[in-house]
Amino acid sequence: MSTIRITKQFSFETGHALYGYDGKCKNVHGHSYKLSVTVVGTPISDTSNVKYGMVIDFGDLKKIVKEEIVDVFDHATVFNKNTPHIELAKELQVRGHHVILVDYQPTSEMMIIDFAAKIRQHLPETIQLHSLKLQETDTSYAEWYASDNS
Template structure:
């Protein structure tokens, strides 16, 4: 049977700061991120399966991405845990803010790599992550493709 790509779109609001950066993004600021998740696989051919004809149920894909990415990053502020921003992060946490400390510079490029790893680990064996597109602004985005990372 043919391989088919399906895509589910997500959105979330996240703040971040790029420590050591030489522009405005060194300041804490936020984005309305848009994430497109594309997987590839063969539609289920067993007509007795309730998911007959589907590569993966969109609801199942939604559950994975919501649990791994959206619910974690939405309305959080992300800082590299190896920067002096940890002091600011502690202050924000102490005031009840949702703060994530990650082991990378929280650029769109590094976030999309992190997201790919998290999503790949949760997909069924017969489904492969094909690509991710993380849109940071209306005109700026980072893409991850499995074919570029084999």
């Protein structure tokens, strides 16, 4: 049986600020992120399996990514908890805002590393995460490939 890659795309809105950065992104701002998740596997060959012919049901992949990434990050503001932004984060939380504190600079590069780890933990053993693409703007994105990170 052939090895096949399948991709599902997601979108979510997230705010962030890059503490210590020397450009505009030091200010709190947001992006309409687009996340493409590609997994690789062999289509199920058991004709009695309801998912016969699928590498993974797109609905199952969607459930993983929505629970681990989209539902968590959508309409949240992300700050590095190891910076003075922690004070701003606390103030926003007190005022009822959805804030995520991470232990990294919330760049697309670092977020995609975090996303890869979270998605990998929940994939079935027969499915491998192949790649992620996190698009921050129409012209800027980060990519993560399993082959670069083994």
